[in-house]
Amino acid sequence: MCGEYVERGFTERLPVRQSVRSVLSCGGTAPTAGTGVISLVIQGVPQGDADVRGANYLQANIRNSTILTGVPTGEVSVSAREIVIGSAIYRWRANMAAPEASVNYTLGAYAPLNVVVDYEPVPGGLEVEVVGLPSGVTATLNPAGPSTNALTLTNGLNRFELPPGDYSLNFQDVAVGPGILRPTLANRSVSLASGATERIQVQYRIQSATATINVQAEGDYGNTNPTPMVCLKINGQSVGCPF
Numbered sequence: 001m002c003g004e005y006v007e008r009g010f011t012e013r014l015p016v017r018q019s020v021r022s023v024l025s026c027g028g029t030a031p032t033a034g035t036g037v038i039s040l041v042i043q044g045v046p047q048g049d050a051d052v053r054g055a056n057y058l059q060a061n062i063r064n065s066t067i068l069t070g071v072p073t074g075e076v077s078v079s080a081r082e083i084v085i086g087s088a089i090y091r092w093r094a095n096m097a098a099p100e101a102s103v104n105y106t107l108g109a110y111a112p113l114n115v116v117v118d119y120e121p122v123p124g125g126l127e128v129e130v131v132g133l134p135s136g137v138t139a140t141l142n143p144a145g146p147s148t149n150a151l152t153l154t155n156g157l158n159r160f161e162l163p164p165g166d167y168s169l170n171f172q173d174v175a176v177g178p179g180i181l182r183p184t185l186a187n188r189s190v191s192l193a194s195g196a197t198e199r200i201q202v203q204y205r206i207q208s209a210t211a212t213i214n215v216q217a218e219g220d221y222g223n224t225n226p227t228p229m230v231c232l233k234i235n236g237q238s239v240g241c242p243f
Contacts, residue, residue, distance in 0.1 A: 037112040038068040038076065044119030045090050050080040054107070076107045080117045088164040089194035090119040123161040124192030130155050132204035137176060139183075139204065144168040153202075164194045171202055180207045 042048035042065050050062040055072035079102035080092040094117075095101035107113045133139060133155040141151040145167035151160055153171075167190050171183040181204040190198050 034073055034109065035070045036073050036107040036109050038071050038107065039112050039114045040068065040078070041065045041114075041116045042119070043116065045083045045085070047083075048080060048117055048119060049083060050078060050117050053077045053079075071107060073107050073109050076105045076113065078103055078105065078115050078117070080119075082122075083119060087191065087193035089122040091122055093118045093120050096120065096122065121163050122194035124164045124194055125197030126160045126162055126167075126190070126192060127197060127199040128153060128158045128160070129199065129201040130158060130204070131201065132181065133174065134176060137174060137181075139174045139181075140172040142170040142172065144170065162192055164192050166191050169200070174204060176206075181205065182207050 038052065040050065040052065040062055042050060042062065047063045052058070052060045052062060052068060052071075054076040055074045058072060058076075060068065079100055080094075082099045083090040091099070092101040094103050103115075105113055105115065128141065128151075130139065130153050133153070135155065137155075139153040141153055143149070143151065143162065146163040146165035147167075151158070169188040169190060171186050171188075173183075174181040184203045184205065188200055188202075190200065192198060
């Protein structure tokens with residue numbers, strides 16, 4: 001019978017009433033008593049920096065994904081140090097706040113311990129100081145780089161965390177009623193490093209518009225004192241125009 005069972009007693013329906021310590025999978029090799037297997041996967045960086053520590057003074061430094069056999073059972077500690085690649089710092093996701101993260105596990109003799117050390121980049125900070133947006137009005141910033149998620153801006157200081165790398169920042173026009181608010185510099189370039197913050201300022205200004213003024217006199221043609229009415233259209237949109 002293929003499969004693996006650990007310390008499982010037979011039911012009353014079976015003629016043999018005793019416990020089975022382990023049934024190996026077909027073709028399997030019996031593990032040495034008191035030892036186990038650790039499958040350690042490193043991902044997110046070309047090469048990691050992890051340590052495995054255990055009983056009997058076990059200590060192994062691991063740089064790439066590997067399988068450790070003959071590891072003494074019991075408590076096992078896996079730690080991973082940060083990796084620096086250019087301006088980016090990569091840390092184990094188990095604890096992104098520390099340069100070195102450590103997690104304790106319990107290793108048994110008959111079930112492999114699977115550990116994934118998944119590195120992620122420490123983000124960089126981007127502060128955008130916005131001037132000129134009316135209250136309640138938002139603008140859109142489209143970054144092009146390691147992250148392409150659109151960012152929403154309001155008047156004042158806006159803070160964001162983005163993956164490190166080089167970015168092209170594209171600020172969009174804002175339509176307010178019949179007018180248009182346009183950023184003074186619509187395109188910016190910025191380089192973000194892990195743990196560092198870059199600040200830029202953008203100012204929105206109202207754009208000039210084409211105004212069409214129509215004057216119409218109220219009353220009949222025989223009225224000697226008609227009251228003129230003014231209709232103002234900005235960029236083709238009427239403002240207070242009854243006609």
